[in-house]
Each structure stands twice: as structure tokens, then as C-alpha cells.
Amino acid sequence: MTLFLYDLAGSDERRRFSPYCWRTRFALAHKELAVETIPWRFTEKEAIAPSGQTKVPVLVDDGEWIADSWTIAVHLERKYTDRPSLFAGAQGLSKIYSSLADGLVASIFPFVALDVLSVVHDRDVEYFRKSREEWVGKPLEDLVADHSSGIQGFRANLAPLRAAVANQPFFGGDRPLYADYALFGPFQWARCASRLTLLDESDTLRAWFERMLDLFGGLGRHVPAC
Amino acid sequence: MTLFLYDLAGSDERRRFSPYCWRTRFALAHKELAVETIPWRFTEKEAIAPSGQTKVPVLVDDGEWIADSWTIAVHLERKYTDRPSLFAGAQGLSKIYSSLADGLVASIFPFVALDVLSVVHDRDVEYFRKSREEWVGKPLEDLVADHSSGIQGFRANLAPLRAAVANQPFFGGDRPLYADYALFGPFQWARCASRLTLLDESDTLRAWFERMLDLFGGLGRHVPAC
Numbered sequence: 089m090t091l092f093l094y095d096l097a098g099s100d101e102r103r104r105f106s107p108y109c110w111r112t113r114f115a116l117a118h119k120e121l122a123v124e125t126i127p128w129r130f131t132e133k134e135a136i137a138p139s140g141q142t143k144v145p146v147l148v149d150d151g152e153w154i155a156d157s158w159t160i161a162v163h164l165e166r167k168y169t170d171r172p173s174l175f176a177g178a179q180g181l182s183k184i185y186s187s188l189a190d191g192l193v194a195s196i197f198p199f200v201a202l203d204v205l206s207v208v209h210d211r212d213v214e215y216f217r218k219s220r221e222e223w224v225g226k227p228l229e230d231l232v233a234d235h236s237s238g239i240q241g242f243r244a245n246l247a248p249l250r251a252a253v254a255n256q257p258f259f260g261g262d263r264p265l266y267a268d269y270a271l272f273g274p275f276q277w278a279r280c281a282s283r284l285t286l287l288d289e290s291d292t293l294r295a296w297f298e299r300m301l302d303l304f305g306g307l308g309r310h311v312p313a314c
Numbered sequence: 315m316t317l318f319l320y321d322l323a324g325s326d327e328r329r330r331f332s333p334y335c336w337r338t339r340f341a342l343a344h345k346e347l348a349v350e351t352i353p354w355r356f357t358e359k360e361a362i363a364p365s366g367q368t369k370v371p372v373l374v375d376d377g378e379w380i381a382d383s384w385t386i387a388v389h390l391e392r393k394y395t396d397r398p399s400l401f402a403g404a405q406g407l408s409k410i411y412s413s414l415a416d417g418l419v420a421s422i423f424p425f426v427a428l429d430v431l432s433v434v435h436d437r438d439v440e441y442f443r444k445s446r447e448e449w450v451g452k453p454l455e456d457l458v459a460d461h462s463s464g465i466q467g468f469r470a471n472l473a474p475l476r477a478a479v480a481n482q483p484f485f486g487g488d489r490p491l492y493a494d495y496a497l498f499g500p501f502q503w504a505r506c507a508s509r510l511t512l513l514d515e516s517d518t519l520r521a522w523f524e525r526m527l528d529l530f531g532g533l534g535r536h537v538p539a540c
Contacts, residue, residue: 178404180487185410187477251413261406 090124091116092148094136097127098207098281104311105207105280107193107273111157111186112145114269117304119164119171130212130219157273158186161266174266185259185267188249192274195242196286198235201228203282203314242286246293253296264303272300276308283314316350317342318374320362323353324433324507330537331433331506333419333499337383337412338371340495343530345390345397356438356445383499384412387492400492411485411493414475418500421468422512424461427454429508429540465512472519479522490529498526502534509540 093116096106104110104125116123128135128144139146141155147163148154154163165174175182197204201220205228208216217228224231249271252259259267275297278286287294301309319342322332330336330351342349354361354370365372367381373389374380380389391400401408423430427446431454434442443454450457475497478485485493501523504512513520527535 176404176407178402178407178487178491180482181402181404181407181485181491181493183482183487184414184474184478184485184493187474188410190477191474248410248413248417251416252410256406256409258406259410261404261409265404265407267407267410 089150091121091150093123093125094128094144094146094148095125096144097129097209099209100207100312101127102312103207103280105204105277106144107189107277108143108157109145110273110276110308111189111266111269112147112160113307114264114272114303115157115161115164115174115266117307118174118264118266118269119168121164121168121171129209130215157270158183174269176260176265182266182270185270189270189273192271193277195245196274196278197224198231199239199242199284199286200278200282202232203284204277207281207314239284239286243288243291250292254292257299258296264300268296268300272297272308276300279313280311281314315376317347317376319349319351320354320370320372320374321351322370323355323435325435326433326538327353328538329433329506331430331503332370333415333503334369334383335371336499336502336534337415337492337495338373338386339533340490340498340529341383341387341390341400341492343533344400344490344492344495345394347390347394347397355435356441383496384409400495402486402491408492408496411496415496415499418497419503421471422500422504423450424457425465425468425510425512426504426508428458429510430503433507433540465510468512469514469517476518480518483525484522490526494522494526498523498534502526505539506537507540 093109093112095104095109095113097104133142136142136144136146139153139155143155145157145160146153146155147160149163149167154160161174162179165179205213205216221227256262258264259271275286278284287297319335319338321330321335321339323330359368362368362370362372362381365379365381369381371383371386372379372381373386375389375393380386387400388405391405431439431442447453482488484490485497501512504510513523
């Protein structure tokens with residue numbers, strides 16, 4: 089049986105840059121489940137209409153449509169109980185990592201907004217600009233200009249994440265768990281859509297991110313970086 | 315066998331206001347371990363010298379001295395395996411909650427610094443002011459004045475925590491875990507040392523905090539609030 093994943097792609101079909109879809113890609117790999125990804129663009133709302141959602145990731149599992157990365161993770165955990173646990177049995181403790189990752193997307197966006205705009209598919213450009221400018225309340229150019237000097241502050245705010253992996257290789261502990269996949273998403277999004285150096289070479293989190301890129305035979309490393 | 319906990323106290327001995335000691339108090343209660351708390355003041359370094367540390371919490375467990383709230387939690391989990399798990403078996407996933415709680419202490423401090431100063435024991439006042447002013451690099455009065463209008467920003471930054479308990483009663487899920495006790499500490503510290511309303515009445519986190527105060531027969535509620 090094959091699972092299908094609607095996966096956000098850029099003008100280059102190989103550029104898969106959604107921070108949310110990456111959570112699901114890694115969750116599927118962790119569960120040792122084969123998946124066929126279907127490149128999807130922001131404006132292809134009809135293709136995923138059966139999910140009841142207008143955003144990806146959307147998973148189709150034996151005819152069942154499931155949207156939202158957290159809902160998908162819970163679905164995989166409940167259905168594929170004989171596979172490695174995404175939560176080490178502690179689903180409740182894992183929820184915060186999704187929330188923290190959502191917060192990272194919001195705090196990274198002002199630095200990469202124009203870079204992301206340049207990798208989205210031609211037919212998505214207008215949608216992307218309009219929806220994001222409504223969200224942030226200003227032109228993307230102004231947003232990026234306002235934040236151009238803020239990368240040190242962004243890095244300082246990562247202190248709690250940094251401390252958590254100072255003495256263990258993964259947020260999950262000795263091995264990666266969904267917690268790691270959730271937090272990987274925003275950094276991989278930035279890697280795939282921007283040349284900005286979010287994390288300093290000497291940053292503990294950078295070492296963690298490199299470990300993440302190595303997982304599952306280099307699943308994260310094998311997509312084009314900017 | 316009785317465990318002993320050196321527990322930070324104010325000029326009123328009943329006022330136990332350390333955000334770190336509260337983690338340990340709740341961890342001990344979770345493990346169903348009786349403890350005798352020993353009121354301790356900042357300047358009583360000699361009393362806890364056998365721990366190798368100059369700060370509390372310090373636990374004495376059958377003659378063994380253990381310092382640092384996270385180290386104590388790991389010790390309790392490893393030694394008392396027949397008691398309820400503090401980590402639901404997922405110690406790695408729990409580490410970030412301590413890091414987030416440390417961050418909360420730092421971000422709450424500018425609002426409550428003078429209030430805390432007013433509850434510490436007379437003989438601790440000079441030590442507290444000097445050590446904290448070295449830490450923040452300015453007089454406590456200036457620190458508080460600089461942040462007087464910042465409570466809305468502080469609350470906005472709690473969004474990831476708020477989202478994590480939007481659909482589950484505790485950070486641990488259906489039941490509280492060490493994750494909850496770690497995050498409880500900073501809010502309880504503020505409650506015991508300040509009249510500032512950190513969390514709005516309608517805040518999801520306020521409801522969570524009230525649930526925390528009810529745990530273990532009202533262990534957190536039975537200390538004097540400001």
C-alpha cells in the first residue's frame with residue numbers, strides 16, 4: 089500500500105520548502121512508511137479539497153484524507169503501532185514542539201520573506217504576496233527591511249532550544265523523535281528558500297541541524313539548498 | 315526515611331518563592347515522597363556546601379547531597395522507579411521544559427525585581443541586589459522602569475506555551491508531568507513575590523496555572539501569595 093503526500097513545491101519541482109510538510113516527511117520516514125509525494129502549489133486548492141483543508145501537508149492513507157501536520161502525526165502513531173513511536177509514548181509532551189516550531193516560522197519569516205517569494209512557482213507569486221502581506225500588515229519589502237539587523241536577536245531567542253540539546257544529541261534524547269522533526273521544519277524551510285545563515289557555524293543548534301540532515305539516508309540534505 | 319530539601323525562604327519563613335525549588339517540591343509530591351523542607355536564605359552558602367553548589371534547591375536523600383533541579387529530577391526518576399514517572403518515560407523530551415522555564419525566569423524578572431527584593435530576608439537584601447544588578451547590568455529600579463509597559467509583549471511571547479495546553483489540560487497531556495512542574499515554577503515565583511497580574515483572567519495559561527495550584531491537595535496554593 090502506498091501513501092500519498094501533497095507536498096509544497098517551488099518553481100523547481102524538486103524544491104520542497106514547506107516547514108510543515110517537512111515534519112510529515114520525517115514522521116513518515118521514522119515510521120518506515122513509503123510515501124509518494126505529489127508536488128503541490130499554493131493555488132491548487134481543489135486538488136486537496138477532499139481533506140477539508142486549503143493547506144498542505146495533506147496525506148492520503150488508503151483512501152483516507154488527513155490534513156494538518158500534527159493531526160497526521162497523531163494518525164500515524166495510532167494506526168501504525170508496530171512501527172517506532174514518534175512520541176516515545178509521550179504524545180502530550182510532544183505537542184509543545186509543534187507550537188515552538190510554529191513560532192519559529194513566524195520569527196524566521198521576516199528574514200526570508202523575499203527569498204521565499206523568489207522560489208515559489210510563477211502562478212503562486214501573487215497569491216503568496218497577497219496572503220502574506222495581509223498576515224504581516226505591510227509590504228514584504230518593508231518587513232524584510234525592518235528586520236535586516238535583527239538576526240542576532242533571533243539567535244539569542246533560541247537559547248531555550250540550544251540549552252535543550254546542549255547535553256543530548258536530539259530533542260527526543262538519544263534518538264530523534266517527532267519533537268525534532270517539528271523543529272527541523274522551519275530551519276529546513278529557510279535552508280531551501282534562502283541563502284541567509286540562520287545559525288552560526290559554532291551554534292549547538294547548527295550541529296543538531298546537521299545531524300537532522302543526515303537522518304534517513306540524507307532525506308533532508310538531498311533537496312536543493314539555496 | 316525522610317528526604318530534606320533546602321528551600322529558599324523570604325523574611326516570612328512561609329514564603330517559599332524560588333522558581334527552581336518549586337520544581338523540586340512538585341517533583342517530590344509526584345513521586346509520593348515525604349520531604350522536610352529547610353528554610354534557606356541566599357547568604358547561607360555554608361549550609362549547602364556539601365552539595366558543591368551555592369544555590370538551592372539542594373536535596374539530601376539518605377545522606378546523598380544533590381543540587382540543581384534537573385539533576386534532582388533525574389535522580390528521583392532513576393532511584394524511585396516504582397513511583398509514578400516524572401517524564402512518562404521520555405526524559406529527553408522533558409529537558410526543553412526546564413530550558414523554557416529558565417527563559418521565563420529571565421523574562422519575568424524585569425517585572426518583579428523590586429517586588430522580589432521586598433520579600434527576601436533582611437540579611438539577603440544586599441546580596442540579592444548586588445548579584446542581580448551585576449546580572450542585568452543596571453540598577454533594579456531602572457530595569458523595572460524600562461519594562462513597565464512591556465507586559466503585553468511578555469504575554470504575546472507565551473503563545474507557544476498557550477497553544478500547547480489549548481487542547482490538553484497539562485503540558486504532560488492528560489496528567490501533569492515534570493514538564494508542568496518546571497513551567498509552574500516561574501509563575502509561582504511571581505505569585506509568591508509580586509502582586510503583578512502576569513496572566514490575564516481569560517488566558518488559557520491562567521486556567522492551567524489554577525489547575526497546578528490545585529494539585530497535591532493545594533501544595534502550591536497553601537503558600538502566601540502577595
